[in-house]
Amino acid sequence: MSLELTETVQSVVDGLSSEFSKALIEVYQSCDHAYFRVEADQNIEILTYLKEEHHFIFLCDIIGTDRYTSNERFEVIYNLMNLRTQDRIFVKVRLEEENPTVRTATSIWTSAGWFEREVYDMFGVRFEGHPDLRRMYMPEDFEYYPLRKEFPLLGIPGSIELPNTTPDTE
């Protein structure tokens, strides 16, 4: 597949394939943006490299997805932006279904804190070394991960404690 890349993204492809040739699994393009799939255990090194060498200094979002496959079920996608050339790239790591864990990016960007909490809340992906890994939206008492595909749309009855609806009566 041929790629149409801007100069900056092309230099990222070249840089990653020479510096991290073992960790870089695939590069592809979808709807104008380049996606880099890398080994999960190299994520922090690669993100730091992109920030420092290629000026991708702005972390816009961290996206979690559930691929619902038997191996490498979960995906964590980092949405990075280069403010100098205004390019956007996506760095992906894939994680196993059993105990999905990846190292946190909070050491590189403070903003990763809440993004990672959201992924943890929705998919149960744990971020190793995160300073405050609590659920983002659901209460701590909730046991499920709602955006996983097996979680039913209507929720699980009794999974969340609801307030008494008859006021002031014991």
Place this chain on the structure above:
Amino acid sequence: MKMENINSKVDPKFFKEHQRAIYKSLEDKHTTIEDIDGEDPLNAKMILNMGPQHPATHGVLRLIVQLRGEMIEKTRIDLGYLHRGVEKIAENKTYQEFMPYTDRMDYLSPYSNNVALCTAVEKLADVDVPERAQYIRMICCELARISSHLLWLGTMVMDAGAVSYFIWTFREREKIYDIFDEVAGHRFTVSHSRIGGVANDFTDGAVARIKEFIDEFPNELKDWHKLLDRNRIFIDRNKDVGILPTEKALDMGATGPVLRASGFGVDQRIVTPYLQYDKVDFEVPTRLEGDNLARYFVRMEEMGESIKIISQCFDKMPKGPIRANNAKHAYPSKDEVYYSMEGMIHDFMMTDTGICPPAGKEVYHAVEAPKGELGYFIQSDGTGHPWRLKVNGPSLRNLQVLEHILDGEMVADTVVIIGGMDPVMGEADK
């Protein structure tokens, strides 16, 4: 009082683990404020819960602050009181069916949200949108921006103590609501944009109303500038309050006017021009101070730029169709539906199955919503439903900044700083 082991002093009745985890996290929060656990002979330390039912917090935002006298030492923000799981809902709806839900996310500027979803899906499925529809979207997006900024202005100035402002800005918002009523048939949650175009063209009445509005609004804006720009009380209240330093703005993930007030002119309309924003001429207001006053100036100037964009759009808007003429991509026009068999079948197919982007494709598309970068990440599996749809909302990102910049401020300034951040909980909580 020593701020250790807060949990031994509280007795939560509801969501016990959740409350305990928040207090624990507040206790553990690292802060740069010095002398935090020093002696406290005056017994001035306390933990204060603000919200979720606090009127000045713009919705169901809950802050847990640790105070020493009047100074905030640490803050934690608790979200999720308005969590409806729209991303889960999206996976079970067709793309068009999901659009009304986007209205209810950032409910102060519903049109921007509609356009954000539609442009993302159009990019994913490679739909060509007629030029006239793009200009209609631009005009309505800018009106939505003004409407959202007007609400911010009214409530933020009210938080700072001037109640009459709220009434003036709401009078202008009312005019915008009337315009949307004429354009889309709804005042609040418009759902006017469609994948492949818009639902219907501007009526003559709507065009007249918008033109009247853009003629009159700059005068109002001028009056408001006169009242506030050099107002001693307002400046004292906002200057050097809630400073987000330039070097920390990117690190903390700020976006929109908050980022621009800290010195970065990042605007998606310039960075990745969508619709026809590359054809119109406008400026991106930027300030360097990063305080609340800078955010005020940025937003006020943005409203003026929006007026400029709208009037340019009217000059450049061509005549023509308002929806893609391709039955696989967009709804057919009602004339076709009522008077031809194919039209009716296509209408039925669009409602039942909807648009089916190619399998395995991914797209991220961001628009500049009034509050900042609003991005939709969509993964398609080839069916009419998205496999995964992620909303990257600006309110969430700005609230994360809020959690950091509140430390070290005075407790009386919290409501002003929240007002300056302009969060909408419908979007932050998804």
